[in-house]
Amino acid sequence: MIVAHGIRDGLGAVFMVRRYVISLTTPQRDELTKLAKTRKGNGRKALFYRALLLSEIKPGGPGWPAKKICAALGFGERTLIRLKKRFVEEGLSSAIERKEPNAKKPALKLDGAFETKLMALASSPPPEGQARWTLRLLAQKAMELKYVEAVSVMSIHRILKKSNFDLPKGGAGKAPGKAPRKNQASGSA
Numbered sequence: 001m002i003v004a005h006g007i008r009d010g011l012g013a014v015f016m017v018r019r020y021v022i023s024l025t026t027p028q029r030d031e032l033t034k035l036a037k038t039r040k041g042n043g044r045k046a047l048f049y050r051a052l053l054l055s056e057i058k059p060g061g062p063g064w065p066a067k068k069i070c071a072a073l074g075f076g077e078r079t080l081i082r083l084k085k086r087f088v089e090e091g092l093s094s095a096i097e098r099k100e101p102n103a104k105k106p107a108l109k110l111d112g113a114f115e116t117k118l119m120a121l122a123s124s125p126p127p128e129g130q131a132r133w134t135l136r137l138l139a140q141k142a143m144e145l146k147y148v149e150a151v152s153v154m155s156i157h158r159i160l161k162k163s164n165f166d167l168p169k170g171g172a173g174k175a176p177g178k179a180p181r182k183n184q185a186s187g188s189a
Contacts, residue, residue: 020084022056022063028092029053047073048083048096055084109148115159117147122165133167135160 024032036049051073054064070077087095121141126133135153142151160167 020081020088022052022084022087024052024056029056031092045096047075051075051080051083052087052092052095055080110151110155110159114142114147115163117145118142118156118159119163119165121145122160122167135167 032049032053036046036053051069054069054072055066056063064072066077066080070080083095118138122133122138127137127141130137135156139151139153139156142148142156
């Protein structure tokens with residue numbers, strides 16, 4: 001069962017806090033008790049069995065508070081909250097078993113061939129009407145030439161920095177009418 005409680009901060013705002021209430025059926029309680037005692041499975045599972053048993057809402061009153069359970073069993077409150085959430089929403093087996101990663105690691109889009117093409121592009125003359133190549137121009141041109149489907153300016157920056165490639169400094173990036181910044185570390189005026 002999911003219960004939402006309103007908590008008021010010092011400024012008058014009300015925050016809704018979700019609380020996952022554990023209420024076990026007799027067969028579930030018996031199974032958890034048996035599994036916790038026999039310690040079948042790894043130690044993590046045994047801790048989770050005990051955590052669910054301790055956090056159950058009993059007929060005489062609430063179960064142990066989260067902080068007390070975490071202190072007794074030696075894991076964090078976020079772990080307990082996630083465990084309760086999985087138990088309430090998906091059931092016992094989903095709560096206890098580790099989830100397999102859904103997504104495989106994405107294929108590397110920016111390989112060595114792309115880096116080589118990018119360096120050649122950055123070494124070529126800039127487009128008409130531009131004094132020099134900028135990271136944004138390089139990203140747009142790489143996508144236009146179908147080197148990659150999509151690439152961020154930061155990815156272009158990382159590739160160029162990794163290969164110690166410097167774009168020409170030619171005056172871009174300076175605000176008009178401002179003096180260059182003074183080096184404070186050397187104390188020059």
